[in-house]
Structure formats: structure tokens, C-alpha cells
Amino acid sequence: MRPGTGPAAPAERSDAARNRERLVAAARELIDECGAEGLTMDRLAERAGVGKGTVFRRFGSRAGLMLTLLNESEAAFQSRFLFGPPPLGPGAPALDRLVAFGTERIAYVVAYGDLVLAAEVASRGRFEVPAAALWNRHVEMLLREARFGSSDPWLMAGSLTATLDPGRLLHLVREHGVTSAQLAASWRDLVTRVVGGG
Amino acid sequence: MRPGTGPAAPAERSDAARNRERLVAAARELIDECGAEGLTMDRLAERAGVGKGTVFRRFGSRAGLMLTLLNESEAAFQSRFLFGPPPLGPGAPALDRLVAFGTERIAYVVAYGDLVLAAEVASRGRFEVPAAALWNRHVEMLLREARFGSSDPWLMAGSLTATLDPGRLLHLVREHGVTSAQLAASWRDLVTRVVGGG
DNA sequence: AATAGAACCGGACTACGGTCCGTTTAGTCT
DNA sequence: AGACTAAACGGACCGTAGTCCGGTTCTATT
Numbered sequence: 477m478r479p480g481t482g483p484a485a486p487a488e489r490s491d492a493a494r495n496r497e498r499l500v501a502a503a504r505e506l507i508d509e510c511g512a513e514g515l516t517m518d519r520l521a522e523r524a525g526v527g528k529g530t531v532f533r534r535f536g537s538r539a540g541l542m543l544t545l546l547n548e549s550e551a552a553f554q555s556r557f558l559f560g561p562p563p564l565g566p567g568a569p570a571l572d573r574l575v576a577f578g579t580e581r582i583a584y585v586v587a588y589g590d591l592v593l594a595a596e597v598a599s600r601g602r603f604e605v606p607a608a609a610l611w612n613r614h615v616e617m618l619l620r621e622a623r624f625g626s627s628d629p630w631l632m633a634g635s636l637t638a639t640l641d642p643g644r645l646l647h648l649v650r651e652h653g654v655t656s657a658q659l660a661a662s663w664r665d666l667v668t669r670v671v672g673g674g
Numbered sequence: 675m676r677p678g679t680g681p682a683a684p685a686e687r688s689d690a691a692r693n694r695e696r697l698v699a700a701a702r703e704l705i706d707e708c709g710a711e712g713l714t715m716d717r718l719a720e721r722a723g724v725g726k727g728t729v730f731r732r733f734g735s736r737a738g739l740m741l742t743l744l745n746e747s748e749a750a751f752q753s754r755f756l757f758g759p760p761p762l763g764p765g766a767p768a769l770d771r772l773v774a775f776g777t778e779r780i781a782y783v784v785a786y787g788d789l790v791l792a793a794e795v796a797s798r799g800r801f802e803v804p805a806a807a808l809w810n811r812h813v814e815m816l817l818r819e820a821r822f823g824s825s826d827p828w829l830m831a832g833s834l835t836a837t838l839d840p841g842r843l844l845h846l847v848r849e850h851g852v853t854s855a856q857l858a859a860s861w862r863d864l865v866t867r868v869v870g871g872g
Numbered sequence: 873a874a875t876a877g878a879a880c881c882g883g884a885c886t887a888c889g890g891t892c893c894g895t896t897t898a899g900t901c902t
Numbered sequence: 903a904g905a906c907t908a909a910a911c912g913g914a915c916c917g918t919a920g921t922c923c924g925g926t927t928c929t930a931t932t
Contacts, residue, residue, distance in 0.1 A: 489898055492910060517889060527912030532890065603845045627863040631856065634846070635837040635864055644836050647801045648829075658829065665825040666833055669868045687879065687928060714918065725882030730920065 496534055498524040503545060512542070512590035542595035543605070546588065550607060553584055557614060570622035571671050574615065578640060578663035581611075585642045586649055586656050592642045611637050622671045632670065639666065694732055696722045701743060710740070710788035740793035741803070744786065748805055751782055755812060768820035769869050772813065776838060776861035779809075783840045784847055784854050790840045809835050820869045830868065837864065 488496075502524040506515045517538060521528040535541040543550075557577055562568035564576040585592050596602050616633035624632065640663070648654040686694075700722035704713045715736060719726040733739040741748075755775055760766035762774040783790050794800050814831035822830065838861070846852040 489909065491898065495910085516887080518887085529892085529912055530910075533910070538889065602841055603849075628856065628860060631846075631852070631860040632864065634842070635860060638839055638842050639833040639836050641836055641839065643800055644832070648832070651801075654829070658826065662826060662829040662833060666830065666868065669870075670864065672867075689928070690880065693881085715920080716918075727882055727922080728880075731880075736919065
């Protein structure tokens with residue numbers, strides 16, 4: 477993905493770089509025009525003027541493509557809760573950070589909607605997304621910091637993040653008219669009880 | 675699905691009934707032989723000696739088929755927590771019933787594994803499963819009964835049941851070696867804190 | 873029993889994600 | 903420059919879920 481990341485990254489070939497740019501640009505166009513569900517791998521290949529094999533070489537799968545498209549904003553979100561200002565970033569009490577984490581995640585999911593959904597389709601991949609492991613650990617750390625006693629904090633963190641599942645959140649918003657504010661309030665309530673009850 | 679269910683159920687034609695039985699039997703055979711992922715709609719049609727269109731007429735989709743196959747055991751589970759003996763059924767304190775509900779659900783999901791997973795693939799269908807709505811209401815009722823104060827009990831019930839997502843549970847069991855007992859303990863801890871903190 | 877029409881049947885067809893492998897091309901080394 | 907190698911390329915190909923429609927079979931009505 478990012479050349480220069482590893483110690484022995486073998487330098488991306490120029491034609492590959494050109495095609496990657498074309499593909500990403502074409503993908504953004506298609507999503508603007510037809511929505512995320514209108515983006516098929518065949519159409520993308522045709523639009524970008526490359527073969528279908530090239531698309532899969534780049535991104536591995538449709539989910540991988542979506543992940544790439546989300547990469548920027550996803551990375552921004554991560555650095556915000558890892559290094560950013562409180563209450564999301566370090567410096568605030570753990571409970572406040574937990575509440576902020578959920579609130580921001582809800583806003584993120586609601587904003588990017590279909591894209592997030594499409595990124596987690598791969599039946600096997602729904603829990604292999606590297607970001608998911610990071611969130612889990614982050615929440616686990618905050619639980620420990622909040623003196624979360626007894627029981628396995630890692631499992632509890634998984635339960636809490638499961639609550640933020642994009643499919644669920646978007647379903648509630650779109651089919652039941654639930655607002656982001658209500659979701660955030662419910663999250664606050666949940667984590668407050670979980671942390672407070674320890 | 676079940677003839678005679680509705681007030682004006684137009685009586686299933688005999689050939690349709692015969693084919694339905696053949697299909698269900700063939701589906702069970704195929705799952706025994708190849709596992710749930712080895713059951714394709716084409717193979718099923720061939721095995722049952724009917725056309726592919728017939729399969730889709732009966733079940734609507736692959737997820738619908740899986741739901742049909744699960745129907746019996748699912749119905750048994752439902753009647754157990756609706757009418758069965760305590761602590762799962764009525765008669766026990768709400769918190770005990772909540773704990774029992776999660777424990778039993780976890781056991782159910784781990785037992786039926788792939789089948790449950792296959793039943794909820796349909797991206798749109800993951801929350802349209804009628805049973806899901808029932809569980810949600812059941813948990814909501816128990817929360818209210820436990821004097822769950824402040825915040826929306828329906829949303830909180832949704833959060834709690836999201837925790838029991840089959841994909842998540844099976845991932846933990848299969849990829850991380852978590853046991854049903856650990857999952858049940860985590861669930862007990864979660865609901866205890868949620869109810870206790872109200 | 874004959875008839876009409878609804879329900880059912882089958883399998884060809886489409887769209888899609890993903891794989892494969894023979895061909896081409898960008899870098900590198902002499 | 904010329905040759906060599908590894909990587910990238912492209913599009914034919916596959917398996918799958920789901921749709922469609924012309925032909926067939928059942929059931930109700932008379």
C-alpha cells in the first residue's frame with residue numbers, strides 16, 4: 477500500500493503507480509455517480525482503462541478497495557484518538573475518552589455510510605479488519621485505566637465495540653429514524669454503567 | 675411457509691409440498707456431507723431433482739433457506755425463553771433471565787455455527803430477521819422489569835443483543851480459542867453491570 | 873368430465889466477485 | 903545499447919446467487 481513503509485519495500489513500478497492513481501480516481505467518480513453499491517469491479521476496470529486482473533492485483537478484493545478509499549479518513553480518526561487533544565485523545569479521564577470514542581465513531585459511520593458498510597462485507601473479513609483490532613485494544617486500555625475490575629477486559633472491550641457495528645448503526649438510523657445523538661446517548665449510558673459498575 | 679398459518683392461506687398445492695420436502699431433505703443431506711458452505715443453490719436443485727427456479731420460489735434466497743432449516747430449533751429456543759421453566763422462562767428475577775438468555779444463545783450459536791452464519795449473510799437481512807426483533811423486545815422487557823432507569827431501554831436492548839452477534843461469537847471461538855464459558859461469563863458481567871448501574 | 877385460470881416448474885440467462893495464465897513492459901546489469 | 907528478470911498487465915474463464923418467461927400441472931367451478 478504505502479511504499480517505503482517496510483524496511484525492504486521494493487519500490488513501486490511507475491506503471492503500477494499510474495494505474496493505482498487511475499483506479500482510485502475512477503472509483504471515487506463511480507461512487508459519486510452511482511453510490512457505493514453501484515461500483516462493480518468490472519465497471520471500475522473499464523472506467524480506469526485497465527484490465528480486471530489489475531484491479532484485483534492492487535486491492536485484493538472489493539473490501540480491500542473500500543478500505544483503501546477509507547484509508548485517509550480512517551487514519552485521521554485513529555491519530556485523533558491516539559494522539560489528538562482530549563477528551564478523545566490522551567489527557568482526559570478514561571471514561572470521558574470512552575464516551576468520546578463512541579460518539580466520534582458513530583458520527584464517522586453515519587457520515588461515510590455505504591462506504592464503511594461495503595468495506596466490511598467480506599464474510600471472513602468483518603473481524604480481520606486491522607482497524608478493528610486497534611479499536612478493541614484501545615477500548616481495553618481505557619477500561620483498564622478506569623479500574624475495570626474482574627472479568628476479562630479484552631472480551632468486554634470486544635462487546636462494547638460490537639455495539640458500534642456499522643451495519644447495526646446504519647440500520648437504526650435509516651430504518652428506524654434513530655439520530656446520531658440518541659445513539660451517542662445510548663453509548664454514553666452503556667459505558668458509564670459498565671465502568672461504574674466495576 | 676406454514677400452510678394454515680394465515681386466515682386465508684390458499685392451501686399449498688400437493689406438488690409444491692412434495693418438492694418442498696424433497697428440497698429440505700436434500701439440503702440436510704448436503705450440509706451433512708459438505709458443510710453449510712458446500713451447499714449451493716445449483717447443487718441443491720440438482721440433488722432434489724427440481725429446477726433452480728423452484729428453489730428460489732420456495733425460499734426466496736439462500737438466507738431464507740438457512741432460516742427455514744433453522745426454524746425448528748429456533749422456534750424451540752423461542753418458546754423456551756417465552757414460556758419455558760426458569761431461569762430462562764418467566765418466574766425468575768429479570769437479571770437471572772437476562773443472564774440465562776445470553777448463555778443459552780451463546781450455546782445455540784456455537785452449536786449451529788455455520789448454519790446460523792449462513793442464515794444472516796444477506797447484507798440487508800442481518801437485522802430484518804424476524805427473530806432478531808423478538809429477542810430485542812424480550813431483552814427490552816427484561817430491562818424494564820429490572821427497573822432499568824434513564825435512557826432508552828429499546829436501544830440498550832439492541833446494544834446488548836449486538837453483543838451476541840453470531841459472526842463475532844464464532845470468530846472469537848474459532849480464531850481466538852475463546853470458550854463458550856468465557857463468553858457466557860463476559861455476558862453475565864456485562865448485563866450485571868448494565869442492570870446494576872441503573 | 874370438461875374447462876379456465878392460477879400456481880408451479882425448469883433451466884437458460886444475467887451480473888458479480890474472484891482466479892489464472894500467457895503476454896508485455898519497466899528497471900537493471902553488462 | 904542490448905539483454906535479462908521480475909513484476910505488472912489484461913481479459914478469458916469459473917462458480918455463485920438470483921431473475922425471467924414459456925410451457926406444464928393442479929384445483930376449483932360448472
